[in-house]
Amino acid sequence: MTTATSTAATTWTTTRGPLAQAASMTARSLASIRHQPAQLVDYLMIPMMILLSITFFMGGQMMGSWQAFLDYAGPTLIAMGLFFAIVSTGLGLFADIKTGVFDRLTAMPVSRFALLAGRVAADMIKHLWALLIVGGVAFAIGYRADGGVLGVAGAAAAVMLFLFASSWSMALVGLTAKSEEQIQTWMVSLLMPLAYTSTMFVEIETLPGPVQWWARVNPLTALADTMRVLLAGETPGGEALALLGWCAAILAVFVPLSLRAYRRKLTS
Template sequence: MTAIAQTATGAVAAPRVSPSATLRHTMTLSWRSLVQIKHNPMELLDLSVQPVMFLLLFTYVFGGAIAGSTGDYLQFALPGLVAQNMLFASMTTAVGLNTDITKGVFDRLRSLPIARSAPLAGRIVADTLKQVWAFALFLGLGLVLGFRVHTGLIGVAGALAVLLAFALAMSWVAVLVGLRASDQEKVQILMFSLMMPITFTSNAFVRTDTMPSWLQKWVEVNPVSHLSDAVRGLLSGGPVASHAGISLLWAVGIVVVFAPLSIRAFRNRI
């Protein structure tokens, strides 16, 4: 009886996981998600096939009609395509999280002596790092097709930093959808219904002044427009500070709104 009482008391009084341990657990689970790619390369399919398909499609099918030449359109559209792909890639976070929950992976992880937030944070970090691969693929293929970077490595690093900051913010939207949806099919429908209008009503693919006046007002405040312009400025030259600042403000606003909602949904679901 004494041993049982001591065990129960120890369980109640078990210390909380320290911040350093939480960080270590998060990095371990993030590495777990990245290592899976070695055994299942298909996980990078969405981040590999879609960039190639969209870049070739928009450049060679629409480029001549929109800009007069494929080369001019590629120089304009590639930063917007990178921004669009970043948003669509956030679907993988929602789908992967929903899969882990519905298949009981999170239940098994809860039985381990790790921080409760580590599985969620680990997936967010891993999926954000996967965006680096998509960016490198986009830029590499763009260089082969004729895109030119006029700002050097500093501009490329700045563009990647802005994209990753926005991707990290959008991952909280994906987390909320992944937790609320009952299955993968609903996750994909909800995420696509959200991302499609935002990206295609921006200046990612066409210039704002070619659109109807009523649509221009939305395009000018659309976060994807500012993100696309920030990446354009960082890669091709042009205004950067205002567009990058507005993009980061949008990212902060998204985190402020969706992070608490996602954490609450996570605690209720797990």
């Protein structure tokens, strides 16, 4: 980044593209970990608590033994916990705007997309860290995947793709919310109903008829089914196409809306 100085003003110019700028914004967001390492715990605690509490306290009641429940729902419980943790993206953007961080950055020739994408990408790295740690705990308490390393890697990639797409919805919430409490309310009113009306930890045949219809079209069901196929070492089919379709649709809707909300925030 260079400057061209005149007697009237200082003009900032750059030859870096949006992706390179997004990488710089990602590094900036991750740098905060050195000063606030406890934020990694925030990303870890929700999926860890969901995995352990539901497995040990509800698993035996639902499937006869907690071990059987862990084999069926352990990985998808982790994914559900990580899905709840995407609220951190909204809270982080809200804090950046509230403290004036973006006001300083927008005085430079930085792509608006790069500012938002950098935050989302940094959160993806934190989600991946939590996925590795909680996945290790699931392995330690007895979970094994028939699909081996490739199956586990494929399931992890599916989770990260869905989290990336879903995080843009929380970016929009963070840019339009009036308070942190409002962002938390979105988690309760939107994320939790989606998770608990999917097949993340229940078999679809056990649900009432009308609920089964919704569970089949629920994007989290597409994620859960894709993960189970990959972890079983099978070749994904319609469930993976449904997951990719949902991710594409979410990105197509929420990326433009987030950029629009950010532009409005700057001019308000």
